[in-house]
Amino acid sequence: MTPPASPTPVPTAVSVVGIGADGWPGLPETARSALRAAEAVIGGPRQLALLPDTECAGERVPWPSPLRPAVPGLLARYAGRRLAVLASGDPMFYGIGRTLTEIAGAAAVRVLPHPSSTSYACARLGWPVEETEVVTLVGRPADRLTAALHDGRRILVLSAGADTPAEVAALLTERGFGPSRLTVLEQLGGDAETAYDGTAARWDHPPGDPLNVIAVECRRAPDAARLGAVPGLPDTAYENDGQLTKRHVRAATLAALAPAPGELLWDIGGGSGSIGVEWLRTHPSCRAYAVERDTGRAERIGRNAARLGVPQLTVVTGPAPAALAELPTPDAVFIGGGLTAPGLLDTCWDALPVGGRLVANTVTLESEALLATWYRRHGGELVKLAVAHAVPVGGFTGWRQAMPVTQWSVTKTAEL
Structure with a gap:
C-alpha cells in the first residue's frame, strides 16, 4: 500500500514485539527489555493482559477500532517517546508489523518476532512449513478458502474466532470437500494448549477458544467437481445465462492476458465474471474489477466469485466507458463485450501504462472489422479461435463447430 505523501511523526523508537499464548515467560530477554523500556505499550486487550505490572510500567x-486509520495518529501522539507495540506471534506474518513499516518506514521500526501460530501448528502436526498453504480468515470472508481447496493439500486456516471452525467445516462440505479432516489447535504454545479433530461433513464440536488455528487435510468427495489450478475451469462451474467466455477460449484469453502477482485487471462486459474470476485464482495478490451494465448479471458475477474462492473481485455496475472513469490504473484490460461502444477502445488504451496488455474477443463482423483497424494501427496479434465438440450423429459421432472467436491481443509500448 502506498505510504502517505508527508512522513508520519514517529516515536524515538518503535519496538514491535511478538508475543505468544505463553505470555511473558515465553519472551526472550531482548523482547522483555524493549517492553520494560517503553513509555507506552500499544496492543490488543488480550496481549496487554499478558504483561506483568511489576515488569512493564x-x-x-x-488499539482502537478500526485499527489502521488510527495508526498515524497514535504514532504522532507518542512522537519523541519510547513506544512498544504488541502483536500475536510474528508481527510480519499477517500482523501489525506490515502496517507500521508501511506508515512509519522500515528504518523507524524494530521488529522482534515470536514463533508464529503457523510454525507452532506445523511443529505439532509434523507438517513441513514450506509445503503448507496458509489462508487467513481474520477480517476476510470464508469464501476465500475455496480457491485453496485441492485434493491431498494441507492448509492452515488462521481463525477469526471461536465460530470459525464450524464455518470452515460447513464451507468445505458445501464445496464438495466434506471428507476433509479438520484439526483445531487452541492456545498454541500456552499452558492451555489443546487440540481436537473430526471430518468437515460430521463436524459437531461446539465453539471453543477464540485463539485457534484450523488444520485442513483436503479430501474431495467422489462426486464433487474437480477444479484445477490453471485457467479453463469447466463451464458448469459458473452460474450463467449464456453470457460466458467458454472454457477453451477462456484458457487462451487468460494466457494472452498473462496475469502476474499483484497485477490489476479490468474485465469489461463481465457477463458471468469468468475472466476476472480466473485472473484472481492465479495468485492471491492479483486484483480485478468486473464491469457489467446489467444488474442481474452483475449480481451473478458476485455469486460466481464467492463460490469459486475469489470474493475480492470488485463488481462495477454500469456501462463502459463511463463506468471506467474512477477505476485504478490497470495492468491488463479484457474486453468481452461492447467493443463498438463509442470511445471504449480509446479509453482502455489511454488507461493502460507502457507494458500493459489489452485483449479483446468478438464473434461479430462489425467488431472484428474494428479490431482489424486497431491491429493495423498498433500491431500485436490477431487470431481466430475455433473449437469443435464431438456430438452424436445418429448412431455415429461428428463435430459440432462453436461460433469462432476473433481475438486481438497487444502489449502497449512507448512507441505506440
Whole structure:
C-alpha cells in the first residue's frame, strides 16, 4: 500500500514485539527489555493482559477500532517517546508489523518476532512449513478458502474466532470437500494448549477458544467437481445465462492476458465474471474489477466469485466507458463485450501504462472489422479461435463447430 505523501511523526523508537499464548515467560530477554523500556505499550486487550505490572510500567494503550486509520495518529501522539507495540506471534506474518513499516518506514521500526501460530501448528502436526498453504480468515470472508481447496493439500486456516471452525467445516462440505479432516489447535504454545479433530461433513464440536488455528487435510468427495489450478475451469462451474467466455477460449484469453502477482485487471462486459474470476485464482495478490451494465448479471458475477474462492473481485455496475472513469490504473484490460461502444477502445488504451496488455474477443463482423483497424494501427496479434465438440450423429459421432472467436491481443509500448 502506498505510504502517505508527508512522513508520519514517529516515536524515538518503535519496538514491535511478538508475543505468544505463553505470555511473558515465553519472551526472550531482548523482547522483555524493549517492553520494560517503553513509555507506552500499544496492543490488543488480550496481549496487554499478558504483561506483568511489576515488569512493564509504561502506559498501556488498547488499539482502537478500526485499527489502521488510527495508526498515524497514535504514532504522532507518542512522537519523541519510547513506544512498544504488541502483536500475536510474528508481527510480519499477517500482523501489525506490515502496517507500521508501511506508515512509519522500515528504518523507524524494530521488529522482534515470536514463533508464529503457523510454525507452532506445523511443529505439532509434523507438517513441513514450506509445503503448507496458509489462508487467513481474520477480517476476510470464508469464501476465500475455496480457491485453496485441492485434493491431498494441507492448509492452515488462521481463525477469526471461536465460530470459525464450524464455518470452515460447513464451507468445505458445501464445496464438495466434506471428507476433509479438520484439526483445531487452541492456545498454541500456552499452558492451555489443546487440540481436537473430526471430518468437515460430521463436524459437531461446539465453539471453543477464540485463539485457534484450523488444520485442513483436503479430501474431495467422489462426486464433487474437480477444479484445477490453471485457467479453463469447466463451464458448469459458473452460474450463467449464456453470457460466458467458454472454457477453451477462456484458457487462451487468460494466457494472452498473462496475469502476474499483484497485477490489476479490468474485465469489461463481465457477463458471468469468468475472466476476472480466473485472473484472481492465479495468485492471491492479483486484483480485478468486473464491469457489467446489467444488474442481474452483475449480481451473478458476485455469486460466481464467492463460490469459486475469489470474493475480492470488485463488481462495477454500469456501462463502459463511463463506468471506467474512477477505476485504478490497470495492468491488463479484457474486453468481452461492447467493443463498438463509442470511445471504449480509446479509453482502455489511454488507461493502460507502457507494458500493459489489452485483449479483446468478438464473434461479430462489425467488431472484428474494428479490431482489424486497431491491429493495423498498433500491431500485436490477431487470431481466430475455433473449437469443435464431438456430438452424436445418429448412431455415429461428428463435430459440432462453436461460433469462432476473433481475438486481438497487444502489449502497449512507448512507441505506440
